[in-house]
Amino acid sequence: MPLQGKVIGMLAQQIVNGITIGSIYALIALGLTIVYGVLKILHIAHAGVYAMGAYLGLWAYRFIPNLFLAMIVAMALSGVSGIVIERFLYKSMLDKSRIVPLIASIGLFIAMEEAFRIISGPYVKAFPVHFRQKPWIFGSVRISAPQMLVFGVTIALLVLLWWVISKTRMGKALRAVSMDREMADALGVATERIISLSFFISSALAGAAGVLVGVFYNSVYPTMGDIPAYKALAIIVLGGMGSIPGTILGAFLVGISETFLIGFVNIPLPRDALAFIVMIAVLMFRPYGLLGKE
Amino acid sequence: MTVSITIGIYVILAISLNIITGYAGQISLGHAAFFGIGAYASGMLATRLGAPFFICLPFAIVVTGIVGAILGIPCLRVREDFLAITTMGINFVVQAVFLYVPFFGGALGISNIPLPSLNGVEMTKSVYLVMVVLFVLIAIVIDGWLTRSWTGLALASIREDETAAEMSGVNLTRFKVIAFVLGSAMAGLAGGLYAHFMSFISAQDFGFPESIVILSMVVFGGIGTLRGPIIGAIILGVAPEFFRPILDYRTLLYGAMLVVLMRFQPQGLLGIDSFIIRNVKRLWKKETVVNEISA
Amino acid sequence: MRSLLEVDSVSKYFEGLKALDDVSFAMGMGEILGLIGPNGAGKTTLFNLITGTYPVTSGSIRYKGRDLSGFGPSKIAAMGIGRTFQIVRPFSGLTVIENVLVALGASHYPSFFASLSRFRTKAYLSEASEFLRRVGLMSYAEQKAENLPLGLKKRLEIARALALHPELVLLDEPAGGLRHEEMDQLIGLIRELNREGVAVLVIEHNMPVVMELCERIVVLDHGSKIAEGPPEDIRENPHVIDAYLGREEDA
Numbered sequence: 130m131p132l133q134g135k136v137i138g139m140l141a142q143q144i145v146n147g148i149t150i151g152s153i154y155a156l157i158a159l160g161l162t163i164v165y166g167v168l169k170i171l172h173i174a175h176a177g178v179y180a181m182g183a184y185l186g187l188w189a190y191r192f193i194p195n196l197f198l199a200m201i202v203a204m205a206l207s208g209v210s211g212i213v214i215e216r217f218l219y220k221s222m223l224d225k226s227r228i229v230p231l232i233a234s235i236g237l238f239i240a241m242e243e244a245f246r247i248i249s250g251p252y253v254k255a256f257p258v259h260f261r262q263k264p265w266i267f268g269s270v271r272i273s274a275p276q277m278l279v280f281g282v283t284i285a286l287l288v289l290l291w292w293v294i295s296k297t298r299m300g301k302a303l304r305a306v307s308m309d310r311e312m313a314d315a316l317g318v319a320t321e322r323i324i325s326l327s328f329f330i331s332s333a334l335a336g337a338a339g340v341l342v343g344v345f346y347n348s349v350y351p352t353m354g355d356i357p358a359y360k361a362l363a364i365i366v367l368g369g370m371g372s373i374p375g376t377i378l379g380a381f382l383v384g385i386s387e388t389f390l391i392g393f394v395n396i397p398l399p400r401d402a403l404a405f406i407v408m409i410a411v412l413m414f415r416p417y418g419l420l421g422k423e
Numbered sequence: 424m425t426v427s428i429t430i431g432i433y434v435i436l437a438i439s440l441n442i443i444t445g446y447a448g449q450i451s452l453g454h455a456a457f458f459g460i461g462a463y464a465s466g467m468l469a470t471r472l473g474a475p476f477f478i479c480l481p482f483a484i485v486v487t488g489i490v491g492a493i494l495g496i497p498c499l500r501v502r503e504d505f506l507a508i509t510t511m512g513i514n515f516v517v518q519a520v521f522l523y524v525p526f527f528g529g530a531l532g533i534s535n536i537p538l539p540s541l542n543g544v545e546m547t548k549s550v551y552l553v554m555v556v557l558f559v560l561i562a563i564v565i566d567g568w569l570t571r572s573w574t575g576l577a578l579a580s581i582r583e584d585e586t587a588a589e590m591s592g593v594n595l596t597r598f599k600v601i602a603f604v605l606g607s608a609m610a611g612l613a614g615g616l617y618a619h620f621m622s623f624i625s626a627q628d629f630g631f632p633e634s635i636v637i638l639s640m641v642v643f644g645g646i647g648t649l650r651g652p653i654i655g656a657i658i659l660g661v662a663p664e665f666f667r668p669i670l671d672y673r674t675l676l677y678g679a680m681l682v683v684l685m686r687f688q689p690q691g692l693l694g695i696d697s698f699i700i701r702n703v704k705r706l707w708k709k710e711t712v713v714n715e716i717s718a
Numbered sequence: 719m720r721s722l723l724e725v726d727s728v729s730k731y732f733e734g735l736k737a738l739d740d741v742s743f744a745m746g747m748g749e750i751l752g753l754i755g756p757n758g759a760g761k762t763t764l765f766n767l768i769t770g771t772y773p774v775t776s777g778s779i780r781y782k783g784r785d786l787s788g789f790g791p792s793k794i795a796a797m798g799i800g801r802t803f804q805i806v807r808p809f810s811g812l813t814v815i816e817n818v819l820v821a822l823g824a825s826h827y828p829s830f831f832a833s834l835s836r837f838r839t840k841a842y843l844s845e846a847s848e849f850l851r852r853v854g855l856m857s858y859a860e861q862k863a864e865n866l867p868l869g870l871k872k873r874l875e876i877a878r879a880l881a882l883h884p885e886l887v888l889l890d891e892p893a894g895g896l897r898h899e900e901m902d903q904l905i906g907l908i909r910e911l912n913r914e915g916v917a918v919l920v921i922e923h924n925m926p927v928v929m930e931l932c933e934r935i936v937v938l939d940h941g942s943k944i945a946e947g948p949p950e951d952i953r954e955n956p957h958v959i960d961a962y963l964g965r966e967e968d969a
Contacts, residue, residue, distance in 0.1 A: 173509060218686060228450055228505060229689040232642055235635055236681025243675035249474075359515065359631065362508045370504060402519040405512035412509075416500065573823045576831040580820040583809035589791040590769060590801050591878060592824025647811075695811075 138269030143392045144385065149276050151384025152283035153345075154394060156338035157357050158364040158376045159290070166371035167327045170219055175335055176358035177241030178214075182207045182336025183353060185251035187256050196258055200282070200340045204333040211332025212325045245351035247331065253350040254342040274343045282341060286334060287377070293330070294373070303327060306375035307317030307371060321416040363404040369412040369421025378419055383407055424548050428620055430660035431555035432613050435562045437640045437652030439609035442566070444638070445647035446575065447602035448582025449498065450507045453514030454637050457607040459629025461487040461614020463521060466533040466624055467498075476539030480615040487611025488604045495603030499596055505575055514631050519622035532625025536618050555616055562609060566649050569605070578602055582647075645694025654693050721780075722747045722917050723768070723886055728777035730763055730941075737763045739941045742776070747885065748915045750908065751950075752922060752932035757960055759938040761921045762804060762944070768919075769801050770794040796824045800879030801888040804921075806871045808878075810864035814855055817863050817874055818846040821881035849877040853907060870898045871945050876907065887911065888920075889920040893927050905931055929953070947962070 158181055164172040180261050186203035193199045218237065222230040260274035272280075294300035305313040314320050338357075343349040360383070368379030383404050390403055411419060440454045465483035467472045474482070482713035494513055501509050508649045521527045528534075539546045539554075546554075569575045577598045585595055618624050636659075667704025690697050723745040730738040738760045745751050753761050766772050768779055770791040779786045786794060795801075800821075809817050819837055822845060826832040845949060850856045853873040863874060872892060879887055881963055889908075895903055901924075908918055908931060922928045928935065929949045937945040937952060937963040946953055 160515065165504070169501075171504065218682065221686065222689070225689050226448075227507075228444070228642070228646070229685050231450070231452075231507060233682050233685035236639075236678045236685065238678070240675055240678030240682060243678060247671070247675065282612065359511060363512060366505060366508050402515050405515050408508075408512060409516075412497075412501075412505075558914040568834075569834075571836045571838060572834050573826045573837045576816065576820055576823060576837050577827055577833065579812060579816075580809055583811050584807045586771075587803070587809060587878075588820065589771075590795050591821035592795040592827055592882060593820065594790065594792040594827060601838050 135269065139392070141270045143270075143388050145270060145272055145276065146392075147385030147388035148381065149279050149345075149384070151381035152389060153338050153342055154357075154364055154384050155358065155377050155380035156283060156286065156334050156341070156367070158361040158380050159373065160334045161361045162368070162371060162373060162376040163303075163327050163331045165365065167303065167310075167324055168219060168223070168371075170222075170230045171234065171362065172214075172219075172331075173231070173358055173362075174214060174237040174241065175331065175403050176354035176361065177238045178207050178211060178332045179335040179339045179342075179352070179357055180245060180349075180354035181210065182339030183256070183349045184249060185336065186340030186343055187254060187349050189196075190256070190258075196278075196344070202371060204336045204341050207336025207339070208329040208333035211328035211335075214332075215325055215328040230305045238354065242351050242354060249351070253348045256347055256349050257339065258344050279341050279345060282337060286337060290330070290334075290373075299323070299326060302341075360404045363408040365418075367403060367408040367418050369418030372418065372420045375418055375420030379411075382419075424552060426661065426664060428548070428552050428555050428616075430657055431552070431559050432560050432617050432620075433637070433640060433656040433660045435613040436610055436637050436652050437644070437656040438562045438566050438649075439606045439613065440637050441641050441646065441649075441652045442569065442578075442609070443602050443606035444643060445584065445652070446569070447578040448600060449598060449602065450503065451510045451606075451632070452469075452638065453510035453512070453517075453632075453634050454606075454610060455629045455631070455633035456514045456517040457487050457491055457610035458614045458617070458633070458637070459517060459521060459624075459626070460490050460607075461611030462618040462624045462629070463527060463533065463614075464611065464614035466536040466618035467527070469536050469619070470533055476537075476619055478613065479619070483611045483615035483618075484608050485611075487614065488608035490683050491603045491607025491611075492600055494607075495600050498603070499599050511631060511634075514629075514634055518626050518630050521629070528625070530625070532623060533618070534623045538619055538622070538625070551620060558612060558616065561654070562612075563649070564646050565605075565609075570649065574598070574601060581654070639677075642678075642689075642691055643684060645691030645697060648691075648694055650693050651691050655691065658692075721745060722782060723919070724778075724780040724838065725764070725768075726778050726792075727778065728764070728767060728773065728779060729773045729775050730760075730767060738767070738938075741938065741943045742777075742944065743936050743942075743946055744869050745886070745917055745919060748912060748917050749934065750912055750918045750920070750932050752876070752920055752928045752935040753938065754922065754925075754928055754935060754952075755938035755944075756872070758940070759961075761938055762890060764938070765801065765890055765919075765921065768794075768888060769799060792824075792827070795821075795882055796828065798882065798885045800882045800884035800886070802872070802875040802879055802890055802892060803931040804894065806868065806875055806892040808863040808866070808871050808874055812863055813860050814863055814866070814874055815843065815846050815850060815859040818849050818877050820880045821845075821878045822846055824882050846881065849880050852880070852910075853877045854903070868895050869897065872896070872904075873907075880911075884916060886917045886919065889918060891921055891923060893922055893924045901927065 140236050161172060161175050162176065164170060182203045185197050185206050189199035189202040190196060193202065211256055218233055222233065260272040264274060294303060302318045303326065305318055307319055307320060310320060364379045364383055365376050369375030386407055387403055409410045430501060436458060440451060443449050443451050461483040464486040465479040468479045468482050496539065498506055498509055545678055561568065576591045580591060580593050581595060581598055589595055639654045640655035640659045643659055647649025663673065692699055721744040725741060725743050728738055728741045741764065752964060755761055767774050770786060772787050776786065781797065781799065809820060819842060822842060823837060847856060847859060850859055853876055855870060855873055855877060858870065863871065866874065892904055896904060905927065932949060934948055935952045936943060937958050944957045944961060945955045
């Protein structure tokens with residue numbers, strides 16, 4: 130194969146890989162941005178819900194041989210736990226200084242990770258799923274079955290999310306609450322229910338991401354939420370906090386950058402600090418993030 | 424002994440973070456970065472250039488203060504929520520620099536940092552403890568002066584309402600930088616003390632979890648007060664020893680403690696208007712009333 | 719009479735949205751000037767430009783002959799322009815007297831060494847108490863600002879602004895939310911300030927207050943000045959009536 134063809138092929142493969150990672154980041158970061166949009170809280174425990182989703186998916190898959198159904202169960206349970214967190218924790222902290230819910234969230238995240246470790250053991254658990262689907266091959270680009278799963282689920286969830294937010298009344302109410310909670314209240318929006326709904330959606334998305342990651346990397350372990358925790362934060366900042374399209378854009382930007390960094394470049398920088406470096410770089414030109422406002 | 428020295432270092436760290444986050448109201452989730460910069464600055468000057476301890480320590484303080492001012496500048500323009508994440512990012516980047524740039528020793532860190540010595544005689548641990556206590560007292564004095572000065576009042580006004588502070592003649596940039604420089608320089612001091620005591624430091628010691636430990640000490644005791652960080656550092660510094668028997672559940676309890684504390688007593692154990700403080704005040708009033716009656 | 723404040727052909731655009739368009743007027747020393755207009759006319763924006771919170775897009779604002787462009791809000795405050803807010807912004811966690819002390823320190827803050835000195839001295843405390851006495855808040859001195867009812871918080875803001883030893887005070891809807899007696903007290907206070915030579919620029923929707931208090935009135939609508947003159951003239955001015963009635967029709 131001629132050189133250009135090979136390089137293009139490699140490039141394309143890296144892009145595919147980057148989009149895979151970006152999809153997962155998007156699912157995680159979206160939840161974070163929705164919660165921030167509605168409550169202006171940095172919900173660090175979100176990463177704990179993500180990890181919990183992976184465990185729940187693994188557990189559900191034992192009884193339900195269908196991966197999609199198991200994922201739905203995991204998503205539903207994650208969503209409910211999100212509502213629990215909102216009702217029992219954040220609700221009482223809305224009038225306090227910002228640092229209060231932040232530390233509570235960090236504490237909750239720490240406790241959750243430890244709970245996973247104590248209950249399920251510190252070792253990496255396997256999440257073996259047999260894919261009947263053969264990988265698609267276009268030239269030198271190979272898309273594996275797990276990757277197809279990630280793409281498929283992400284697209285489905287994003288479309289669903291888009292439909293809910295822009296086409297339903299609930300979605301409109303959600304946007305109203307994000308923009309101005311007091312105004313929304315005054316206009317008769319059931320703010321409390323919308324807030325709980327936002328948490329449900331966010332946590333369900335995180336749960337889905339957890340299951341996808343568990344399956345994709347065939348591993349579930351207590352501290353799997355560590356890296357997504359701060360990466361998601363960097364992503365929502367660089368995308369524009371509270372902006373859903375911005376977050377999606379930022380997630381793919383980081384996913385692709387990371388993949389390229391590993392694949393092509395040889396800078397001695399840790400892959401994980403990259404998200405923050407990209408964030409700082411973006412903030413220099415656009416202080417409110419790529420698509421942030423005000 | 425080791426525990427006491429460690430607690431002393433944590434007290435200084437907690438007081439320093441309290442200046443930035445408690446007094447000036449700037450959320451910093453990356454304070455361990457300054458701790459690390461101080462430790463590396465002092466440790467490297469000692470091991471690479473063989474400088475004596477009493478040169479290394481001021482060097483660490485100055486270097487960290489300067490870096491604090493530089494890193495403070497992006498933090499200034501950034502809104503409150505961004506600030507938390509930006510400081511977090513700074514922590515990660517600084518830690519990455521220590522870990523990956525060979526100049527800083529990489530994954531091996533810096534080792535063989537000597538204890539301070541006079542005329543070839545090495546300082547004993549007990550003397551080191553006395554020195555640390557001395558520095559703790561100095562930190563307390565500086566902090567006390569700060570709260571009583573116009574600078575401290577300006578910081579408090581920034582914490583309460585930046586816009587109103589500006590309208591009252593307080594230059595936000597100037598005073599935020601002052602808070603950052605002071606807080607980071609003091610953390611650099613703690614870092615230097617840490618490096619020469621531990622003799623070995625590596626990037627692992629100065630990451631985000633460490634920043635959270637320091638922050639939780641401040642918050643546990645009572646953010647924005649002087650007594651708060653001191654008590655928080657002491658209690659949370661000593662606690663791990665008491666929880667040894669249930670080592671496995673320690674971290675879980677720690678996380679749960681933070682949640683419960685923020686839920687029910689966010690001002691900290693000895694914070695302004697906390698449960699303990701209010702009851703102490705009530706008892707005090709009862710006592711004085713009783714004394715006046717019986718007098 | 720040299721002008722204390724000159725607003726000279728000032729325009730302000732926010733991302734293409736016109737907030738103010740070629741507004742000009744002047745204030746003399748010790749004058750009470752009213753700034754009125756329907757909601758969204760640009761009154762608070764004008765305040766923000768004077769205090770240096772935002773830069774002007776074009777035109778200039780001069781205070782005592784000095785162009786204010788390029789100066790930050792803290793510098794302008796220190797120059798002697800005080801300001802209150804439409805929605806009160808006290809330093810909630812600080813005591814009432816500490817609120818005033820913050821502003822009292824304006825002369826110290828620019829100097830590193832002056833800022834090192836203690837602020838709770840007898841001299842400063844009594845100076846601050848004096849401002850509290852003038853607004854009638856002496857008995858609340860050691861209370862936390864957040865515990866005060868709205869009317870008293872408004873008075874605290876005025877005391878705080880006075881501690882800057884201002885020659886010009888910008889009041890943003892000081893009468894909002896006040897009860898009748900409080901309103902009278904407010905008018906009395908403003909008159910008293912005025913007698914001491916402090917100029918007052920006041921945004922207010924409460925027409926009776928404006929008419930009673932102000933020597934002159936400037937009317938803004940949709941970012942432009944549509945009228946200027948003594949209260950009697952403004953009351954009769956057809957453009958002004960149109961602007962307010964027009965708004966009511968839109969609503």
